[in-house]
Amino acid sequence: MIRILLAASAALAFGTPLSAQDMNAVAALRDAALSDTLAYEITEGITTEVGPRLAGTEAEQRARDWSVARLTALGFQNVRDEPFPLKTWVRGEERAAIVSPFPQPLVLTALGNSGATPPRGIEGEIVYFPTIADLQAAPAASLKGKIAFVSHAMTATQDGSQYTTYGVVRRIGPNVAAEKGAAAILIRSIGTDYHRNPHAGGTNFEDGVRPIPAAALALPDAEQLERVLRRGKPVRVKLVLTPKQIGARTSGNVIAEVPGSEPAAGIVLVACHLDSWDLGTGAFDDAAGCGIVAAAAKRIMDAGQPRRTIRVLFAGSEEVGVFGGKAYFEAHRRDPHVLAAESDFGADRIWRVDFNLPAAAKPVGDRIATALLPLGIGRGTAIAGGGADVSAVIASGVxxxxxxxxxxxxxxxxxxxxxxxxxxxxxxxRQNVAAWTAMLAIAANAPEEIGAVPARN
Amino acid sequence: MIRILLAASAALAFGTPLSAQDMNAVAALRDAALSDTLAYEITEGITTEVGPRLAGTEAEQRARDWSVARLTALGFQNVRDEPFPLKTWVRGEERAAIVSPFPQPLVLTALGNSGATPPRGIEGEIVYFPTIADLQAAPAASLKGKIAFVSHAMTATQDGSQYTTYGVVRRIGPNVAAEKGAAAILIRSIGTDYHRNPHAGGTNFEDGVRPIPAAALALPDAEQLERVLRRGKPVRVKLVLTPKQIGARTSGNVIAEVPGSEPAAGIVLVACHLDSWDLGTGAFDDAAGCGIVAAAAKRIMDAGQPRRTIRVLFAGSEEVGVFGGKAYFEAHRRDPHVLAAESDFGADRIWRVDFNLPAAAKPVGDRIATALLPLGIGRGTAIAGGGADVSAVIASGVxxxxxxxxxxxxxxxxxxxxxxxxxxxxxxxRQNVAAWTAMLAIAANAPEEIGAVPARN
Incomplete structure (x- = not known):
């Protein structure tokens, strides 16, 4: 660890020709952003005037209309809504209860792409699996007519990395249970709170596997069901879930630009996603990200035309399968992107910056890391992969x-x-806006070429 | 303030003949209770094996059956369920949404005794009142066909005293709105959290006033509705609430005793309530209280027969109007109660003790206050009034x-x-159990007479 720290310290001290840009101007822009109000205004606007905006629904359309109007009013150029078709799933009724031995309701929510029960519901005996591995190890057809329940508990971490480990239950658990003949599956929510708020999220069934009803229990309910199971008696649960696939609807990506003075210097893409799950108003996930990137881009625009074009992407349909990011990549893979970044992890403080830059652009990264230091942001060693909506762009070599x-x-x-x-x-x-402003001020104006990185797709 | 502190200090130093009881034995019982597991076991049992237990329902009956069995198994005497009839209200469907200008759902719950909408709901324009005083000041009939919305915000306090101030909106707001012709009323939940969990609670309509639909919005929803209203456009809300009055059902009080060696020395009554609102499992409110008082009484029982009888009361139907406490008082007003206390405020640490004792029993209070000092419990100056279920007993002069x-x-x-x-x-x-154990060890065995206090009813 000491070796790594010394290496980083040496890089900061000797590696960076800070004079390649006016770092005082960057610092001034950064610090002014600590008084930003626009990011919050945008977040407040989307969450208040639209509210929940599930992909493919008219609410998502209203969010796009809202965004096009707002970004236009802010002075962005080339503001447009780029529609794409989306196979759309919508929530229905959702209720559950322990029928025996201790009758009481359970709070849950259907996972995206969940199958439906009949309108009057189904009833079945619970088969308990502490982890996804236990479910995977269950013999074929052993779940016939039963309701699988998988309950393993993620832990809150600063980097959110347990979402990858534990989220697998949600992503593949329903398919596994369906293949083994289960009538339905309940999972402990992929989440860390103890409120009666279940965590939604998408799942997928493979071709040829018939979707079964699949739902996430709020954490207190998952633990309650475990306690009831520990009493050792058969536990029967009644479940009503009536979501529907409603066929192809329209989703879309909203794009806005700050045109650069040197089009050949390429495009810096900054993204968020505009759709949300339907249970909340999508403030953390991800109106905040849209507020942050738009507010930072606006600050660069107002400071004078940048060298590179800054393109703001409010992606659609991220939650249900990153369909906006995929549609964007298909439509714009030939655009001269030189850098991509996304804000899609709430609005709490930025603590680390990771890069994926070609060697020739290392000084750009060094300057950014230096400009972020006063904000309490350290330099990490991970290879930046972007948020979901820009991951295809980055994987292609940007x-x-x-x-x-x-x-x-x-x-x-x-x-x-x-x-x-x-x-x-x-x-x-505001700290987020300041960090994004500093990053954009440097990246959009860097005199160095920002070339390709190795493609990973 | 200095004067008061000096007076209290003097009382501790000089006022108390601690030798009237074996305070070492009390301290030993108190400290052993810091390892208590029974209070939690009872709380876990009621909340797991019964769950929600709304007054008058079969779930409340199951809770009484559970409690009679458990208290009997613990060795208490004279364990019984004393039934009484209860006019019973049950929740139905509950849904609401802003219809215009920004369509989106709102999370709410019907207040106890709320009227119902037709099954398909009602729609109306919101009339906003920042406080109950504003609603009261509205002209007669000015709300005809409208939905009143009262949104004033209580603050979390250590003593919970704002519940009295702000709870008035819930208790009388619906009646006031109904008298002014409102089609329905929404209130900001009487609560302090920011989760999408509305706070239930009872309301009442005066004779001759027809109950209107009345519901509490979760705090995020109340603030969302305020933000939407601040846009200045008319706001229309759709509301479906289908609760029902289902007529007379049976509720009841569960009673258990530790018989004293000197019946003439009177009864020490320790209470909690067994019913809960139906949305949660009633852990804080008030399975915990039942666990605490039963565990403390059991510790005194196991330490040898006390001088006075300890009577444990698990009251029914507290939430819906203290009907259990009233039924108990009617049935037992002639019983020789000498002291009453109730645990009905969660399970967090006890920080203060207040007394309502006759002068002759002051040494009993002084000894209790002294025994509680190692638990971080200071002596207050309020006049103890008991929890709701024992308030009638105390008000009668106990x-x-x-x-x-x-x-x-x-x-x-x-x-x-x-x-x-x-x-x-x-x-x-466990700190609660220790405090209750110390209190009971002293009060149930005090050699002094504990006589009447001035009646207040």
Whole structure:
């Protein structure tokens, strides 16, 4: 560890020709952004005037209309809504109860792409699996007519990395249970709070596997069901879930630009996603990200035309399968992107920056890391991969920067009814805007060429 | 303030003939209770094996059956269920949404005794009142066909005292709105959390006033509705609430005793309530209280027969109007009560003790206050009034003791879906058991007579 710290310190001290740009101007822009109000205004506007905006619904369309109007009014150029078709799933009724031995309701929510029960519901005996591995190990057909229940508990971490480990239950658990003949599956929510707020999120069934009803229990309910199971008697649960696939609807990506003075210098893409799960108003996930990137881009625009074009992407349909990011990549893969970054992890303080830059652009990264130091942001050693909506762009060989946010409380709210405006801390949000402003001020104006990185797709 | 502190200090130093009881034995019982597991076991049992237990329903009956069996198994005497009839209200469907200008759902719950909408709901324009005083000042008939919305915000306090101030909106607001012709009323939940968990609670309509639909919005929803209203356009809300009055059902009080060796020395009554609101499992409110008082009484029982009878009361139907406490008082007003106390404010640490003792029993109070000092419990100057279920007994002239619990987070969970077992901190709960054990050890064995106090009813 000491070796790594010394190496980083040497890089800061000797490696960076800071004079390649006017770093005092960058610092002034950065520090002015600590008084930003626009990011919060945008977040407040989307969450209040639109509210929940599930991909493919008319609410998502209203969010795009709202965004086109607002970004146009802010002075961005080439503002447009780029529609694409989306196979759309919508929530129905959702109720559950322990029928025996101790009758009582359970709070849950259907996972995206869940199958439906008949309108009057189904009833079945619970088969308990502590982890996804236990479910995977269950013999074929052993779940016939039963309701699988998988309950393993993620832990809150600063980097949110347990979402990858534990999220697998949600992503593949329903398919595994369906293949083994289960009538339905319940999972402990992929989340870290103890409120009666289940965490939504998408799942997928493979071709040829018939979707079964699949739902996430709020954490108190998952633990209650475990306690009831520990009494050792058969536990029967009744479940009513009536979501529907409603066929192809229209989603879309909203794009806005700050045109650069040297089009050949390329495009810096900054993204967020505009759709949200339907239970909350999508403040943390991800109106905040849209507020942050738009506010930072606006600050660069107002400071004078940048060298490179800054393109702001409010992606559609991220939650249900990153369909906006994919549609963007298909439509714009030939555009001269030189850098991509996304804000999609709430609005809490940024604590680390990771890069994926070609060697020739290392000084650009060094200057950014230096400019972020006063904001309490350290330099990480991970290879930046972008948020979901820019990951295809970065994987194709475009350089990337990850401004990593504190995630300790992110999975308390993520995909729940609790993802509402009151969770946004305006002070921490301003620190985000300042970091993005500093990053954009440097990246969009760097005199160095920012070339390709190795493609990973 | 200095004068008061000096007076209290003098009382501790000189006022108390501690030798009237074996205070070492009391201290030993108290400190052993800091390892108590029974209070948590009872709380876990009621909340897991019964769950929500709304007054008058079969679930409340199951809770009584559970309690009679458990208290009997613990060795208490004269364990019984004393039934009484209860006019019973049950929740139905509850949904609401802003229809215009910004369509989106709102999370709410019907107040107890709320009227119902037609099954398909009603729609109306919101009339906003910042406080109950503003609603009261509205001209007669000015709300005809409108939906009143009263949104004033209580603050979390250690003593929970704002519940009295702000709870008035819930208690009388619906009646006031109905008298002015409102089609319905929405209130900001009487609570302090920012989760999408509305706070239930009872309201009442005066004779001759027809009950209107009345519901509490979760705090994020109340603030969202305020933000929408601040846009200045008419706001229309659709509301579906289908609760029902289902007529007379049976509720009841569960009673258990530790018989005293000197019946003439009277009864020490320790109470909690067994019913809960239906949204959570009633862990904080009030399975915890039942666990605490039963565990403390059991410790005294196991230490040898006390001088006075200890009577444990698990009251029914507290939430819906203290009907259990009233039924108990009617049935037992002639019983020789000498002291009454109740645990009904969660399971967080006790920080203060207040007394209502006759002068001759002052040494009993002094000894109790002294025995509580090692637990971090200071002596207050309020006149103990008891929890709701013993308030009639105390008001009739029986001495009382209030062991005041920390209430800072109580109104985060109170009457919400979030009132679940995971909110109980076992360490704090044990401090409660220790305090109640010390209090009972002294009060049930005090050689002094504990006579009447001035009646207040």
């Amino acid at each position: 350089a990337g920067i990850d401004l990593q946010q504190h995630g300790t409380r992110y999975f308390d709210y993520h995909h729940t009814p609790d993802d509402t405006l009151d969770k946004i801390d305006p002070v921490q949000m | 001495a009382g003791i209030d062991l005041q619990q920390h209430g800072t987070r109580y109104f985060d969970y109170h009457h919400t879906p979030d009132d679940t077992l995971d909110k109980i901190d076992p360490v704090q709960m």
